[in-house]
Amino acid sequence: MVKSGTIILNTAARFLMPLQLMFSVFLLFRGHDEPGGGFIAGLVAAGAFTLYLLAFGVSATKEVLRMVDPRDLIGVGLLLGIVSVVPAWFMGQPFLTAQWWTIPVIDFKASTPLIFDIGVYLSVLGSVIGMVMALMEVDKDEP
Amino acid sequence: MQFAVLMGFVLAALAPLMQRWFADRTSLVLAIFPALIAAWLFAQAPTVINEGPMLMEWQWVPSLGISLTFMLDGLSLLFGLLISVIGTFVLIYAGSYLKGHRDIARFHIALLAFMVSMLGLVLADGLVTLFIFWELTSVTSYLLIGFNHTDMQARKSARQGLFVTFAGGLALMAGLVLLGVSSGEWSLTDIRGMEADLREHALYTPMLICLLLGAFTKSAQFPFHFWLPNAMAAPTPVSAYLHSATMVKAGIYLMARLQPELGGTPLWIGVLSVVGAITLLVGAFLAINHTNIKKLLAYSTIMALGTLTMLLGIGTEYAMTAFVTFLLAHSLYKGALFMVAGILDHETGTKDVTAMGGLRPLMPVTATIALVAALSLAGVPPLLGFIGKELKFEAVLGAGDFQGLLVVFAFVSAILTIAVAAIVALRPFYGKRHETPKVPHEAPLGMLMGPALLSVGSLVFSLAPATFGVDSLLSSAASAVAGEPRDVALSLWYGVNWALIMSVISLGLGLLLFKYWDNVRGKLMLLAPVMRYGPEAGYEGLLNGVVQFSEWQTRVLQNGYMRNYILVMLVVLIILIGNSILLRHSPLLAFDLDVRFHEVIVVGTMVMGALFATVTRSRLGAVVSVGIMGFSIALIFILFSAPDLGITQLLVETLTVILLVLVLFRLPRFSHLSTPLERIRDGSVAAIMGILIFLLIMTAWSIDQFESISTYMVENSAPLAYGRNIVNVILVDYRALDTLGEMFVLALAAIGVIAMLKLRHEPESPKTAVEGSKSDIKEPYDG
Numbered sequence: 052m053v054k055s056g057t058i059i060l061n062t063a064a065r066f067l068m069p070l071q072l073m074f075s076v077f078l079l080f081r082g083h084d085e086p087g088g089g090f091i092a093g094l095v096a097a098g099a100f101t102l103y104l105l106a107f108g109v110s111a112t113k114e115v116l117r118m119v120d121p122r123d124l125i126g127v128g129l130l131l132g133i134v135s136v137v138p139a140w141f142m143g144q145p146f147l148t149a150q151w152w153t154i155p156v157i158d159f160k161a162s163t164p165l166i167f168d169i170g171v172y173l174s175v176l177g178s179v180i181g182m183v184m185a186l187m188e189v190d191k192d193e194p
Numbered sequence: 195m196q197f198a199v200l201m202g203f204v205l206a207a208l209a210p211l212m213q214r215w216f217a218d219r220t221s222l223v224l225a226i227f228p229a230l231i232a233a234w235l236f237a238q239a240p241t242v243i244n245e246g247p248m249l250m251e252w253q254w255v256p257s258l259g260i261s262l263t264f265m266l267d268g269l270s271l272l273f274g275l276l277i278s279v280i281g282t283f284v285l286i287y288a289g290s291y292l293k294g295h296r297d298i299a300r301f302h303i304a305l306l307a308f309m310v311s312m313l314g315l316v317l318a319d320g321l322v323t324l325f326i327f328w329e330l331t332s333v334t335s336y337l338l339i340g341f342n343h344t345d346m347q348a349r350k351s352a353r354q355g356l357f358v359t360f361a362g363g364l365a366l367m368a369g370l371v372l373l374g375v376s377s378g379e380w381s382l383t384d385i386r387g388m389e390a391d392l393r394e395h396a397l398y399t400p401m402l403i404c405l406l407l408g409a410f411t412k413s414a415q416f417p418f419h420f421w422l423p424n425a426m427a428a429p430t431p432v433s434a435y436l437h438s439a440t441m442v443k444a445g446i447y448l449m450a451r452l453q454p455e456l457g458g459t460p461l462w463i464g465v466l467s468v469v470g471a472i473t474l475l476v477g478a479f480l481a482i483n484h485t486n487i488k489k490l491l492a493y494s495t496i497m498a499l500g501t502l503t504m505l506l507g508i509g510t511e512y513a514m515t516a517f518v519t520f521l522l523a524h525s526l527y528k529g530a531l532f533m534v535a536g537i538l539d540h541e542t543g544t545k546d547v548t549a550m551g552g553l554r555p556l557m558p559v560t561a562t563i564a565l566v567a568a569l570s571l572a573g574v575p576p577l578l579g580f581i582g583k584e585l586k587f588e589a590v591l592g593a594g595d596f597q598g599l600l601v602v603f604a605f606v607s608a609i610l611t612i613a614v615a616a617i618v619a620l621r622p623f624y625g626k627r628h629e630t631p632k633v634p635h636e637a638p639l640g641m642l643m644g645p646a647l648l649s650v651g652s653l654v655f656s657l658a659p660a661t662f663g664v665d666s667l668l669s670s671a672a673s674a675v676a677g678e679p680r681d682v683a684l685s686l687w688y689g690v691n692w693a694l695i696m697s698v699i700s701l702g703l704g705l706l707l708f709k710y711w712d713n714v715r716g717k718l719m720l721l722a723p724v725m726r727y728g729p730e731a732g733y734e735g736l737l738n739g740v741v742q743f744s745e746w747q748t749r750v751l752q753n754g755y756m757r758n759y760i761l762v763m764l765v766v767l768i769i770l771i772g773n774s775i776l777l778r779h780s781p782l783l784a785f786d787l788d789v790r791f792h793e794v795i796v797v798g799t800m801v802m803g804a805l806f807a808t809v810t811r812s813r814l815g816a817v818v819s820v821g822i823m824g825f826s827i828a829l830i831f832i833l834f835s836a837p838d839l840g841i842t843q844l845l846v847e848t849l850t851v852i853l854l855v856l857v858l859f860r861l862p863r864f865s866h867l868s869t870p871l872e873r874i875r876d877g878s879v880a881a882i883m884g885i886l887i888f889l890l891i892m893t894a895w896s897i898d899q900f901e902s903i904s905t906y907m908v909e910n911s912a913p914l915a916y917g918r919n920i921v922n923v924i925l926v927d928y929r930a931l932d933t934l935g936e937m938f939v940l941a942l943a944a945i946g947v948i949a950m951l952k953l954r955h956e957p958e959s960p961k962t963a964v965e966g967s968k969s970d971i972k973e974p975y976d977g
Binding site for chain 1: 257837838841842845846848849852853856857860915916917918919921922923925926927930931933934937938940941943944945947948951952
């Protein structure tokens with residue numbers, strides 16, 4: 052189990068992971084209008100890392116993640132979810148009322164639901180890879 | 195005022211810091227806070243008395259109609275003054291009483307928090323606010339009773355007080371909700387004047403019963419009185435403050451507050467006067483059974499609380515006057531007597547009155563205070579207690595219902611009360627000097643000040659009620675309780691009447707009882723075996739029953755085996771769904787088979803996956819075949835044009851299979867496989883569940899009870915939420931609060947899994963972990 056995968060899996064994972072991650076970001080941003088969204092995108096990204104984990108093991112994946120601990124992703128995700136609540140208060144509207152702003156130059160519609168969705172994305176991603184990594188690390192401890 | 199109450203909580207939080215700055219003087223510094231509140235209340239008194247209730251509005255949750263509005267009328271003014279003035283004395287007193295105690299900071303936190311909770315309770319205008327402060331007083335009382343947390347008895351008593359008052363609190367909540375629902379108003383001010391509607395309302399009886407349960411438990415009415423004597427495990431300043439002068443009167447306050455709207459019905463009169471009278475007699479009778487000075491006083495407090503309830507029940511003009519007078523008189527003398535008891539305990543090292551004696555020459559000031567306060571308790575002129583008792587007798591003599599019963603109960607308990615007063619004031623100070631564990635000497639000034647001033651109050655308020663504004667304060671309070679203007683003019687002399695005659699006779703009999711107290715107590719000891727079957731035994735039985743029941747159901751339902759949990763959950767679902775679909779609705783099976791070839795293939799794959807999962811001996815095989823079913827479901831979603839669901843299902847299924855595989859490697863080998871009998875059981879549960887779900891889906895599909903909400907979503911998601919993907923719009927906009935909650939659930943689950951996996955390994959030595967896991971790992975490869 053802990054033994055890393057075959058050449059085919061390794062090669063595929065090396066190329067698929069960045070593609071999957073890009074695809075997940077694509078899903079995240081199109082989610083408000085087309086199929087997609089933070090939850091699905093988070094799962095796709097988690098799938099990308101899980102594939103890499105299966106192919107190369109925990110320590111290699113940690114190198115890819117560099118300083119980022121999955122548990123921190125959960126925290127940042129929850130924080131973004133909470134932060135997206137605040138703007139409505141400044142506008143004198145009830146809790147969680149969506150706010151929309153258009154960023155002029157690139158004509159991009161920013162909104163609190165988008166911030167919220169990014170929060171969902173990060174917490175889903177963090178939760179899943181956190182659990183998978185913890186499970187695989189338990190295996191790694193044994194010869 | 196709301197600000198002051200909230201500041202009190204802040205001050206409570208700062209108390210430990212202040213302990214560092216002011217050391218032994220902290221109590222004195224903190225006492226400034228209630229003193230300021232008292233000063234403010236005094237300043238408002240003329241306005242309230244002359245111009246009527248003051249409203250201090252403060253919106254809290256406007257969308258739910260909940261406000262933190264405070265209302266100051268005569269009744270809350272009387273209570274507020276008692277709370278703040280006695281609170282000031284108690285803090286000063288506690289500074290000496292607990293001097294050098296290691297946990298004094300904790301004491302200050304709880305006491306201050308209690309003080310402001312109690313103030314909030316008597317000032318609250320909103321029903322919800324009132325309830326919140328009510329529960330806060332229960333919590334702080336729990337912390338204070340259990341202050342000596344190393345003592346098991348104290349912990350037990352604290353828990354008992356908490357359970358009894360919280361059980362009542364639940365009833366109170368129901369009662370307040372019923373009150374709010376039936377009146378349509380959620381504040382006391384708005385309920386004013388709705389008595390005609392409320393008394394006739396269909397919900398009147400359940401509402402009143404719930405409210406009274408709350409009030410009776412809090413105010414230690416029979417049969418819930420037993421927690422109060424046990425609460426004497428608290429330090430004496432707490433007993434003086436919470437368990438005689440303030441908190442236990444919260445229930446009385448509530449009844450008095452609601453008397454204008456809910457009172458006067460036969461149910462109200464019957465329940466209150468009879469329960470009050472029984473409490474009165476039980477308290478007075480149990481008091482003389484005890485030699486512990488605090489228990490004696492606690493039972494006499496129960497007696498006083500019974501009196502107050504009874505007076506509210508009688509509800510005549512005399513009764514209202516007697517109620518407010520007795521309330522004030524009792525708080526003054528009982529607070530003083532408890533503080534005296536604390537002094538005795540502190541100086542002699544014992545709480546047993548029979549072990550004390552001849553202390554007067556050693557502590558003359560304490561002896562004088564005790565004498566004055568006890569005379570007021572006994573109802574001897576010219577003290578305030580005398581006026582209270584005269585009015586009480588007048589009230590029971592003028593009672594409309596149960597007059598004979600009430601008169602007898604009041605008379606007998608008056609005799610017993612006089613004996614109690616004599617025991618407390620005479621026994622420790624006069625007679626032969628006894629050796630005590632500590633060598634007694636006069637208490638420090640800090641401990642004498644509070645009881646001395648309270649006793650002086652008992653004296654001067656009755657001598658010159660008009661001069662000190664007592665008449666006008668009590669008139670204002672009585673008007674609030676009666677719901678119409680009342681005028682109280684206290685006087686020590688109402689002429690020779692039945693009340694006076696009863697007083698004189700009871701005084702004589704009481705002193706006689708005091709003389710032969712030791713003999714009487716010896717005789718009463720014979721009753722001890724019978725007394726064991728009181729309400730407290732019922733409480734213990736109930737508590738043990740609950741503990742045993744939860745042990746049993748944990749053993750049966752939550753035994754730690756996953757298969758057992760699943761079985762239990764499925765059986766419960768079968769019962770619930772089966773009951774609803776088969777017995778209450780008839781299942782509908784009207785559908786026409788219009789199946790395409792590819793659909794048959796997908797469903798066929800699912801069926802094969804399911805069958806393989808049940809027969810395979812390999813866990814890995816089972817996981818994979820369950821996964822096949824999941825992927826087929828995703829396929830169905832896509833076929834029926836729900837791409838979001840399909841994608842989600844696909845991803846979740848993939849990750850679930852991976853997680854399951856990772857987990858399965860950790861599991862040990864099967865210790866045994868199911869017996870044929872177990873297989874039949876599991877198989878039938880699974881089959882019934884499957885059939886039921888099938889019926890449920892078919893029925894739900896053919897019933898069209900409500901208009902589908904998706905029409906609204908489709909129409910509004912683009913114009914309102916600027917999104918065309920309805921699923922996503924629902925998740926992040928319409929139902930964002932739910933999603934936020936789910937995010938937290940997911941995060942908690944993940945953290946739980948991570949924590950359990952990481953912690954698991956630390957306690958074991960690495961060697962055993964390796965040996966244990968070798969056999970674990972093998973199994974999945976068998977498949």
